[in-house]
């Protein structure tokens with residue numbers, strides 16, 4: 001209803017022009033997995049490698065999203081949906097601007113990841129499942145959050161008191177209990193190489 005008087009126009013400078021100038025294509029590399037699974041660790045190193053290869057790349061994560069545009073959103077199912085919907089819209093803008101986006105979010109529900117894919121577009125949504133068991137994430141307890149969740153101090157904590165639905169058919173699955181950080185980063189870089197080629 002609110003959109004009825006918003007008429008889209010054709011851009012003169014297109015995404016194809018931008019990708020051509022950068023000499024690589026753009027897409028969203030979306031990391032999903034439990035808290036402590038290794039999303040940020042792998043994502044940050046992948047970003048570093050791509051950046052120093054001359055790729056236009058930018059990371060979206062909890063630090064620059066939940067502390068900023070999504071300040072105030074909780075971890076209820078509805079707020080997680082809204083968190084991820086906004087992130088997907090932002091990611092799409094970056095992709096249209098020619099930038100490879102690296103997104104690292106728990107994104108626990110299949111339906112929410114399908115919503116992200118629908119916003120970003122299937123061709124541009126490259127899903128990486130950081131597959132680490134709950135036992136291992138809890139053993140790592142990088143931020144001490146599992147301890148608090150077990151003690152009932154954090155509500156709706158993914159894996160403890162809120163669900164995590166594993167992707168059934170991700171582009172890439174990284175089992176961090178079976179490979180080192182360096183091996184995981186290398187695997188991502190090798191597997192996305194063909195996605196970087198100009199279409």
Ligand SMILES: Nc1ncnc2c1ncn2[C@@H]1O[C@H](COP(=O)(O)OS(=O)(=O)O)[C@@H](OP(=O)(O)O)[C@H]1O
Pocket residue numbers: 034035036039040062066075079080081083084104105106107108143145154155156157158162
């Ligand atoms: N209830 C609850 N459940 C899960 N995670 C929680 C929760 N409360 C705080 N945190 C911290 O917030 C980070 C997850 O935020 P996300 O934006 O990625 O979550 S979501 O995609 O909207 O589900 C997550 O960060 P990572 O550890 O980097 O995954 C946690 O540190």
Ligand SMILES: Nc1ncnc2c1ncn2[C@@H]1O[C@H](COP(=O)(O)OP(=O)(O)O)[C@@H](O)[C@H]1O
Pocket residue numbers: 033034035036037038039040041042104140142175176177179180181184
């Ligand atoms: N193979 C691996 N890949 C990624 N992280 C690993 C691996 N092995 C151990 N870790 C450790 O697991 C922790 C993951 O934390 P983090 O990257 O913050 O997870 P997340 O962003 O998913 O919450 C880090 O302390 C990291 O060093």
